[in-house]
Amino acid sequence: xxxxxASPGAPLWLKICLALxxxxxxxxxxxxxxxxxxxxxxxxxxEFPAATPVPPQVAAPDNAPLPHIDSxxxxxxxxxxxxxxxxYMGSENHKNLERYILDHLKGDQVEDDAFTADTVEGxxxxxxxxxxxxxxxxxxxxxxxxxxxxxPLRNTGYVGANDGGSSTAILLEYAxxxxxxxxxxxxxxxxxxxxxxxxxxxxxxxxLYGARHLAEKWEKDGTLKxxxxxxxxDMIGDADLNIDRNATGAPWLLDLIYxxxxxxxxQSHFYxxxxxxxxxxxxxxxxxxxxxxxxxxxxxxxxxxxHTPQDTMDKLSPKSLEIVGDTILETIHMLDQR
Ligand SMILES: [Zn+2]
Numbered sequence: 001x002x003x004x005x006a007s008p009g010a011p012l013w014l015k016i017c018l019a020l021x022x023x024x025x026x027x028x029x030x031x032x033x034x035x036x037x038x039x040x041x042x043x044x045x046x047e048f049p050a051a052t053p054v055p056p057q058v059a060a061p062d063n064a065p066l067p068h069i070d071s072x073x074x075x076x077x078x079x080x081x082x083x084x085x086x087x088y089m090g091s092e093n094h095k096n097l098e099r100y101i102l103d104h105l106k107g108d109q110v111e112d113d114a115f116t117a118d119t120v121e122g123x124x125x126x127x128x129x130x131x132x133x134x135x136x137x138x139x140x141x142x143x144x145x146x147x148x149x150x151x152p153l154r155n156t157g158y159v160g161a162n163d164g165g166s167s168t169a170i171l172l173e174y175a176x177x178x179x180x181x182x183x184x185x186x187x188x189x190x191x192x193x194x195x196x197x198x199x200x201x202x203x204x205x206x207x208l209y210g211a212r213h214l215a216e217k218w219e220k221d222g223t224l225k226x227x228x229x230x231x232x233x234d235m236i237g238d239a240d241l242n243i244d245r246n247a248t249g250a251p252w253l254l255d256l257i258y259x260x261x262x263x264x265x266x267q268s269h270f271y272x273x274x275x276x277x278x279x280x281x282x283x284x285x286x287x288x289x290x291x292x293x294x295x296x297x298x299x300x301x302x303x304x305x306x307h308t309p310q311d312t313m314d315k316l317s318p319k320s321l322e323i324v325g326d327t328i329l330e331t332i333h334m335l336d337q338r
Pocket of ligand 1: 150163197307
């Protein structure tokens with residue numbers, strides 16, 4: 001400020017000139033302050049002393065077009081998957097669905113993680129299906145969704161349109177979106193997990209058969225260290241879509257997903273309300289992989305359709321698949337830029 005103070009004897013033109021310079025300088029200071037605030041707003045402020053420059057936790061919006069899945073096609077996949085009927089571990093319908101998924105992935109880089117699960121209901125063949133879409137950046141983003149349906153309800157007419165159907169379908173649509181030229185970002189691996197459901201009663205040992213096996217395998221072969229983020233899709237087709245913040249996930253990854261939803265204008269479907277839900281991400285969380293579970297476990301009033309024969313196509317909406325589908329693709333894009 002010293003250099004801008006005019007002496008009393010300074011000519012009028014100089015005073016005007018200095019006054020103008022002062023105005024411009026103040027205006028610039030204000031602009032800079034706003035810019036800094038915008039960056040700080042995206043980061044957890046408490047981690048940084050006020051005077052320290054804040055590294056951006058969430059990349060600033062860029063000019064890349066917002067992603068858009070084909071929700072009609074994703075809904076049609078959900079319908080086709082559900083039409084197989086009950087798809088519990090060891091069933092013929094399950095085998096038919098495996099073939100359906102693999103047919104869809106013709107020409108893609110596909111692996112499986114197949115093994116026999118020893119359960120309280122006997123031994124079952126379990127098969128995780130993995131499709132790999134390579135990227136230019138070192139690291140992997142993993143998207144998981146289970147394709148098996150509830151075993152105890154196998155003779156009740158239960159078809160799991162939302163619970164099993166929607167997660168299978170959204171991954172099939174992601175494969176369409178990722179197929180083609182090498183990604184300009186991290187590699188993305190899609191995993192159709194098997195044996196997510198309990199065969200009797202949910203417990204640490206009776207649930208997540210496929211995910212537990214895969215996490216162990218990837219720990220042994222070093223894959224886990226390369227995973228930048230892992231996101232689980234489950235029950236995301238509910239026409240009345242409300243996704244709670246499943247606190248069993250990594251807070252920064254949940255923040256990123258919520259920021260992606262906001263960019264797309266979908267934030268009203270992603271609630272601040274917290275939940276604590278066990279799902280396929282847990283075996284990875286336990287091994288230190290940054291993970292998040294995107295699930296709407298409020299399916300019908302008081303979750304009344306969940307794990308009942310009422311889990312049918314008429315409760316679902318293509319718009320919900322679009323909301324989650326676009327949000328996670330945008331999250332992947334934001335992860336690429338970190
Ligand atoms: Zn279920």
